[in-house]
Amino acid sequence: MASIGGAVKDFRQLDLLATGDTGVHRLDARAKVLVTLVFILAVVSLGKYELAALFPFFLYPAVLMALGDLPVRHIARKVVVVLPFALMVGMFNPVFDQTVLVRLGPLGISGGWLSFASILVRATLTVGAALILVGITGFPAICQALDQLGMPRIFTVQLLFLYRYLFVLSEEGGRTARARELRAFGKKGLGWRSYGSLVSHLLLRTWLRAERIHLAMLARGFAGEFHPRRTTRFGGREFLFFAGWSGLFLFFRLVNVSQLLGTIVTGVLG
Amino acid sequence: MHMADALLSPAVGGTMWAASAGAIIYCSRKLRKEMDTGKAPLMGVLGAFLFAAQMINFTIPATGSSGHLGGGLLLAVLLGPAAAFITIASVLVVQALFFADGGLLALGCNIFNLGFFPAFLAYPFIYKPLVGSAPSKTRIAVAAMVAAIVGLQLGAFSVVLETVASGISSLPFATFVSLMQPIHLAIGVVEGLVTGAVVSFVYQARPEIIQSVQEARPLGATPSRNVLAAFLAAALLIGGFVSWFASENPDGLEWAIARVTGGEESAEPQVGLHARLAALQESVAFLPGYTFKKSEHQPENVAGQESPLGTSVAGIVGGLLTLAIAFLSGILLRKKDRMA
Numbered sequence: 001m002a003s004i005g006g007a008v009k010d011f012r013q014l015d016l017l018a019t020g021d022t023g024v025h026r027l028d029a030r031a032k033v034l035v036t037l038v039f040i041l042a043v044v045s046l047g048k049y050e051l052a053a054l055f056p057f058f059l060y061p062a063v064l065m066a067l068g069d070l071p072v073r074h075i076a077r078k079v080v081v082v083l084p085f086a087l088m089v090g091m092f093n094p095v096f097d098q099t100v101l102v103r104l105g106p107l108g109i110s111g112g113w114l115s116f117a118s119i120l121v122r123a124t125l126t127v128g129a130a131l132i133l134v135g136i137t138g139f140p141a142i143c144q145a146l147d148q149l150g151m152p153r154i155f156t157v158q159l160l161f162l163y164r165y166l167f168v169l170s171e172e173g174g175r176t177a178r179a180r181e182l183r184a185f186g187k188k189g190l191g192w193r194s195y196g197s198l199v200s201h202l203l204l205r206t207w208l209r210a211e212r213i214h215l216a217m218l219a220r221g222f223a224g225e226f227h228p229r230r231t232t233r234f235g236g237r238e239f240l241f242f243a244g245w246s247g248l249f250l251f252f253r254l255v256n257v258s259q260l261l262g263t264i265v266t267g268v269l270g
Numbered sequence: 271m272h273m274a275d276a277l278l279s280p281a282v283g284g285t286m287w288a289a290s291a292g293a294i295i296y297c298s299r300k301l302r303k304e305m306d307t308g309k310a311p312l313m314g315v316l317g318a319f320l321f322a323a324q325m326i327n328f329t330i331p332a333t334g335s336s337g338h339l340g341g342g343l344l345l346a347v348l349l350g351p352a353a354a355f356i357t358i359a360s361v362l363v364v365q366a367l368f369f370a371d372g373g374l375l376a377l378g379c380n381i382f383n384l385g386f387f388p389a390f391l392a393y394p395f396i397y398k399p400l401v402g403s404a405p406s407k408t409r410i411a412v413a414a415m416v417a418a419i420v421g422l423q424l425g426a427f428s429v430v431l432e433t434v435a436s437g438i439s440s441l442p443f444a445t446f447v448s449l450m451q452p453i454h455l456a457i458g459v460v461e462g463l464v465t466g467a468v469v470s471f472v473y474q475a476r477p478e479i480i481q482s483v484q485e486a487r488p489l490g491a492t493p494s495r496n497v498l499a500a501f502l503a504a505a506l507l508i509g510g511f512v513s514w515f516a517s518e519n520p521d522g523l524e525w526a527i528a529r530v531t532g533g534e535e536s537a538e539p540q541v542g543l544h545a546r547l548a549a550l551q552e553s554v555a556f557l558p559g560y561t562f563k564k565s566e567h568q569p570e571n572v573a574g575q576e577s578p579l580g581t582s583v584a585g586i587v588g589g590l591l592t593l594a595i596a597f598l599s600g601i602l603l604r605k606k607d608r609m610a
Binding site for chain 1: 276597602
């Protein structure tokens with residue numbers, strides 16, 4: 001797990017990217033959320049051994065990162081950091097699945113290696129899509145979109161509260177953790193007892209803070225519901241965005257474009 | 271451990287999403303009925319607290335590795351099951367979106383694995399009965415430990431089931447289980463220790479926090495109908511999914527018989543009562559040998575089948591070309607530096 005300071009910095013950076021003002025940023029959030037979902041479903045529904053069929057899907061992150069002015073290296077770094085779990089499980093595939101599926105002349109590639117590579121590519125695509133969604137939409141807009149799409153209001157309120165206080169509590173937690181670290185004389189953390197005590201104190205301070213927040217909100221007329229200020233329309237551009245990308249993903253899913261292109265090219269050359 | 275999109279199939283992901291969404295809707299309705307406006311900021315802030323606490327590590331003595339709090343059980347103790355589930359779900363949403371921790375499709379699985387088991391199983395059925403109405407330090411410690419261990423074991427087992435049911439990973443069920451369960455046993459012990467410590471501390475410092483939750487829902491009010499429905503669903507799930515992967519190797523008795531007699535089963539006598547009963551059984555049984563028909567339920571990826579990648583060279587060339595086109599379009603579409 002990344003250190004608390006580093007994690008918050010990353011969090012803020014991604015949050016900051018969402019305040020950009022490009023064409024894709026200005027689209028209604030619902031379109032972007034739905035397109036991301038279709039993308040992930042399309043990628044994930046491909047068969048276990050499909051590798052080349054996944055490659056056309058890279059068009060979506062590439063185009064959106066370009067249009068949304070998102071820094072590629074930053075997002076790539078976050079994707080790489082998160083691959084380990086998929087890697088750890090996927091790396092058993094070559095061990096357990098040794099039947100050769102593809103022959104390149106004398107070289108035989110087993111199904112295990114194909115599915116392992118497929119897992120890595122899938123992970124990159126799906127994780128990248130999620131990060132890009134946040135980068136071009138922003139968390140409050142995503143919450144509002146989900147609310148409009150039917151998510152229970154209480155859950156929306158919870159997400160918005162969480163988002164609002166994440167920074168506050170991460171900083172407080174970070175300060176406490178740093179204080180403990182400085183008193184640990186090089187050992188990493190002094191064990192679970194001091195951790196328990198640290199967490200308990202943080203919890204109590206959090207609880208009291210919540211009471212103060214609640215009183216402040218009541219004083220300002222809070223009655224249990226948040227009302228969104230800004231409403232965006234799901235207009236023609238959004239529909240085009242959604243229909244266009246979804247159609248493309250469907251096409252990629254049903255037709256192995258890599259295969260098609262390769263056959264054409266080798267046919268022309270050969 | 272968070273489930274990843276890359277290991278998930280749409281069917282499993284969709285099912286778990288439906289389950290988690292249903293649970294979120296149920297909890298939201300319940301909370302709305304309670305009408306306690308003070309809970310909203312509390313849940314939000316505790317969610318943020320959980321987030322922060324999960325990022326602080328501590329050393330685990332004998333292993334030299336570090337661990338951190340999961341927090342599901344702790345939230346259930348502080349907030350009650352419904353509010354805790356919503357809070358955990360919200361933390362997981364933020365983690366999935368901002369830290370790509372577990373995918374968006376796997377979010378359904380993760381909310382279920384990490385939220386449902388601690389809040390709706392471990393807390394009401396293990397922690398609460400063990401702690402009773404007059405918690406003492408030892409009682410809290412023991413209850414927290416057992417509840418945390420069970421909750422994490424169930425969560426880890428779900429991850430295994432979901433991965434194996436999706437079929438993307440080739441890891442066999444038995445191997446995966448033997449890897450996941452012991453690791454999560456250790457994690458569960460640590461979680462139990464920390465949760466117990468925190469709850470004890472809070473109970474000493476501000477006992478009314480714990481007590482308000484204890485009194486809110488006496489255990490007798492849990493409709494047994496819901497519990498039975500949950501068990502029925504679990505039984506269906508196990509029967510439906512897990513049975514696919516039932517081993518075809520002979521079970522212990524059959525194996526022993528085969529070794530002793532050299533045959534599959536002992537030969538049955540052809541006459542008399544035994545034969546009559548055997549004939550009756552054959553005519554009545556409509557699932558002889560636990561199968562419907564002769565067709566086998568094998569996952570599609572049986573080794574040796576025709577591979578669509580027969581024209582492998584074309585596939586590779588095409589694949590590289592599509593990758594290049596994708597990246598090139600990204601580069602071309604990127605606007606040049608804008609003059610202010």
